[in-house]
Amino acid sequence: MSTFALVDGNSFYTSCERVFRPDLAGKPIIVLSNNDGCVVARSAEAKALGIDAFLPYYQVAAQCRRHGVAVFSSNYALYGDMSQRMMQVVARWGIEQEIYSIDESFITLDGIPELRHHAAGLRADVLQRVGIPTCVGIGRSKTLAKLANSVAKTHPRCNGVFAWDWLARDWQEKLLARLAASRVWGVGRRSADKLARLGIHSALDLQRAAPQLIQRHFGIVLERTVAELNGVSCLELDDIAAPRQQLISSRSFARAVSELPTLAAAVTHHATRVGEKLRQQRSVAQLVGVSIRGNPFGDAPPQRGWTVVPLSGPAADTFVLVKAALAGLEAIYLPGHGYKKAGVVLLGISAAQARQPDLFAVSTDPRRAALLQTLDKVNRHYGSGTLRLASEAVSAGWQMRQAQRSPRWTTCWDELPVVS
Amino acid sequence: MQLYLPVAAPLPQSVPLFGVSVPAGFPSPADDYKDSLLDLNRYLIRDAASSFMVRVSGDSMADAGIHHGDLLVVDRGLPPLHGHIVLAAIDGAFTVKRLHRRDGRVALLAENAAYAPLELGGEQELCIWGVVTACVKRFT
Numbered sequence: 114m115s116t117f118a119l120v121d122g123n124s125f126y127t128s129c130e131r132v133f134r135p136d137l138a139g140k141p142i143i144v145l146s147n148n149d150g151c152v153v154a155r156s157a158e159a160k161a162l163g164i165d166a167f168l169p170y171y172q173v174a175a176q177c178r179r180h181g182v183a184v185f186s187s188n189y190a191l192y193g194d195m196s197q198r199m200m201q202v203v204a205r206w207g208i209e210q211e212i213y214s215i216d217e218s219f220i221t222l223d224g225i226p227e228l229r230h231h232a233a234g235l236r237a238d239v240l241q242r243v244g245i246p247t248c249v250g251i252g253r254s255k256t257l258a259k260l261a262n263s264v265a266k267t268h269p270r271c272n273g274v275f276a277w278d279w280l281a282r283d284w285q286e287k288l289l290a291r292l293a294a295s296r297v298w299g300v301g302r303r304s305a306d307k308l309a310r311l312g313i314h315s316a317l318d319l320q321r322a323a324p325q326l327i328q329r330h331f332g333i334v335l336e337r338t339v340a341e342l343n344g345v346s347c348l349e350l351d352d353i354a355a356p357r358q359q360l361i362s363s364r365s366f367a368r369a370v371s372e373l374p375t376l377a378a379a380v381t382h383h384a385t386r387v388g389e390k391l392r393q394q395r396s397v398a399q400l401v402g403v404s405i406r407g408n409p410f411g412d413a414p415p416q417r418g419w420t421v422v423p424l425s426g427p428a429a430d431t432f433v434l435v436k437a438a439l440a441g442l443e444a445i446y447l448p449g450h451g452y453k454k455a456g457v458v459l460l461g462i463s464a465a466q467a468r469q470p471d472l473f474a475v476s477t478d479p480r481r482a483a484l485l486q487t488l489d490k491v492n493r494h495y496g497s498g499t500l501r502l503a504s505e506a507v508s509a510g511w512q513m514r515q516a517q518r519s520p521r522w523t524t525c526w527d528e529l530p531v532v533s
Numbered sequence: 534m535q536l537y538l539p540v541a542a543p544l545p546q547s548v549p550l551f552g553v554s555v556p557a558g559f560p561s562p563a564d565d566y567k568d569s570l571l572d573l574n575r576y577l578i579r580d581a582a583s584s585f586m587v588r589v590s591g592d593s594m595a596d597a598g599i600h601h602g603d604l605l606v607v608d609r610g611l612p613p614l615h616g617h618i619v620l621a622a623i624d625g626a627f628t629v630k631r632l633h634r635r636d637g638r639v640a641l642l643a644e645n646a647a648y649a650p651l652e653l654g655g656e657q658e659l660c661i662w663g664v665v666t667a668c669v670k671r672f673t
Contacts, residue, residue, distance in 0.1 A: 135660060136625025201582040242583035242610045523585060529604070532620060532627040533591040 115346045116222040116251060117258040118232065120203050120239075122196075123246045123266070125216035126154035129195045130185050132244035133522045133530055141182040145170050149186050149516055150365050186515035194523045198243045206235040211350040219255055219350055232274040251276035255348045256341035259298040260316075264288070277344075289317035289342075299338045304331055316342065362386040363404070363456020371451050376405060377439055383457035384438040385501060388431040389489055391459055397427035399461030401434055403441035405452045418445030427463060431485060434459070577667045583610035585663065587620060587627070594618070594629055597644035603670050605629065607663035618665040623651070624658055629665060 122128055127142040141158035145151065152168050162180050164173050170184075177184055196215045204210045207220025225231050232249040239247050250262025257277040265275035277285065295305035297316050307330065313319055320342040328336040337347040362383040370376055380403060391398055404419045422441040424433060438457050491500045520528035578584045589603045597618060599605070607620045615634040620627060621641055630641035630651065639659070641651040653659050 134625075135622030135627065135662065138625070138660075198582045242580070244609065530585075530587045530627060531590045532587045532605070532629050533589070533593060 114223075114253060116225070116228070116253065117255050117346070117350075118207065118220050118222050119213075119250045119255070119258040119262040120218055120220065120235065120247050121262060122199060122216040123248060124154055124156050125196075125245065126185075126187065126192055127156040127159070128245045129192050130183070130188070130519055131156070132195070133191075133519070134183075137183055141180060142185065143173075143177065143182055144185045144187055145517070146187060146365070153187065184517055186518040188515075188518050188521065190521040190524045191519065195243060195245065199239055199245050199247075202239050202242050203235065203247075206231065206238070209350050219258065221350060222251065228276055229274060232276075233272070236273050246273070248273045249275075251278075253278070253344040254341035254346040256298050256338055257344060260292075263296075286317055289320055290315050292316040294319045297338060297342065299334065304335060307331070360387045360390050360398075360459040360462065361456060362390075363454060363458075365454045366452070369407070369451030369453055370455075371449065373443070373446055373448070376442060376446060376452060376455055379455040380405075380438050380442045380457060381435050382501070383455065384435045385431055387457055387459045388429065388434045389492065391429045391434075391462070392485065392489060395465045396462045397429045397465050398434070398459035399424060399427050399463070400459070401437040401441060402458040402460055403438050403445065403456075404458070405442070405445060405455045407450060407452055418447070420445050421460065427461070429465065429485075430481065431488065432481075577606050577669065579608060579666065580610050583663075584608050584666075586669075587629075589629065593643040593645050593648045594631075595645045597631065599629065599644070599668050600670070603668050605665050606667040606669065608666045609663040611664040611666070613661040613664050620662045620665060622658075622660045622662055623653075627662070632661070 124142075126144040130142055130144065131137050139158065140156075141162055141164075142156040143152050143159050143164060144154040146153045149170055152164065152166055152170060152173060155164055155166060159182055162176070162182070164176060164182070176182075192215060199216070200210070200212050200218055203218055203220060208223060208225075209221045211219045213219055222228060222231065228251055232251065236247050236249060239245055248262055248265040250258045250260065250265050251274075252258040252261045261275045261277045265271045265273055268275070280288065292315060293305070294300055294308050294313055294316055295302060297319060300308070300319070308314070308319065311322075311326070311330065313322055319339060322339055324336050324339055327339050340347050364379070364383070366379070370379075384401070400421050400423050402419070402421045404417075406417045420441045422437040422444075424437055428434065434457075442455075488500055520530075522528060522530055574581075585607050587605050587607055589599055589601060589605060592601055594600075599618075605620070611617075613619050613632055615632060617632050618629065619632045619641075620629055621632075622628075623641070628641065628651075630643055633640040633642050633650070639653045641653070641659075643650065
């Protein structure tokens, strides 16, 4: 029997901000999305004030001022570094680890006695070493560990640790009955609607559903979820060394953009970024996806554009990726519309060495590879964006607005905390 | 993003003690001396996950060899003990001082006669953020 634990940072972004701002202990904090558009993270104190998540900031700005809420632009340099530290410490407490997101990782605890004691030790260690409070959920499957984590998070009496098996069977069922099926890990909104039509509304209904029925209507993935809810582990820890299967770079604009050259600049920038990431993991991509979309909070129906451009062969060359992305952009761009966000996603990613030689491909110029290497090196050394393609026009009004970003406390010599 | 902090597997900033030219195809005789490469990260940092850097302003710790502009390595993983130099937060503000904890008295001591010791009473909120384990000084 396996034992999984899901460890995640409580209100991770706001907790990161607080580590370097002891004056904010116990105070409400919120963090805004790229461009200071929406509220993306709230400390417990901010939640208690009734500040909702994912609202546009201007709708809660007055409320924040009234209650003295500390407001931060997102500081991904800081969050990325703190995440890496947290993961490193968590890994010491597990047998294996899978990093699931910036603030969540699964670890296995097979054979470890006294789980309550162990998990409490883990939490104390992460809090001491990194300064981030966490919650730990434990279960026989990843799905149950995820469920247990949400219990640990919402019930203060748990002291941040909860194992599904600590609950008597009838209490487990009561809890599952109160939980909507859509809240179970791996159940999307579309599946939830379809489940409802089959009379499956709660997590308990899903746990009791006949596996054959689920498989027939939803396929093997949701059937596995049902098994996992019943304590049968079907999902192993992923190999974290596996290259990412999808790379995205996207960002909102500070103002609505309707001119093609400005959008082209943003798309070039994003294609360049994902190209760098792709080469870093020594992979190639087969498809380049481009998306632009209008203001989802405006009055007019939001304008959306999305297309996928296939490459003639798998590539990791920035020039090839940018060319494809710009072609995609031209295909979806409609003049006269205001766009709020643009992004590029690479799909069909595989390892560079597994690449099939293409009989019809133009033989690659070795000087091109050297040029890309130099490009990456310069940008790594002197900061992202030092060297860039000309179509990524500078200061075209689309770059990130970060009016209230905290210093990059841990990653930038000039922004280290100053102490006396 | 430019990362400056020591990471889990940093490129060793090393000073080789041996300079040996290696004939191709033969095992390098220098292999046995790999341990002799000096890595400042390893010397200064016990645990990269819990080590942070801060910059000093002012001269309240001058007699401990800590001067304005120096970098301090602060390890959050060590339990703060009497006599340690610590990074503390008093009423929400950071300060570097020597921790005194004896006979029921808790104080933060400056290492400069011009500064009075900070006695900690009931009102003030003291939080030891981490233990200062190293001071990095550059002369040029």
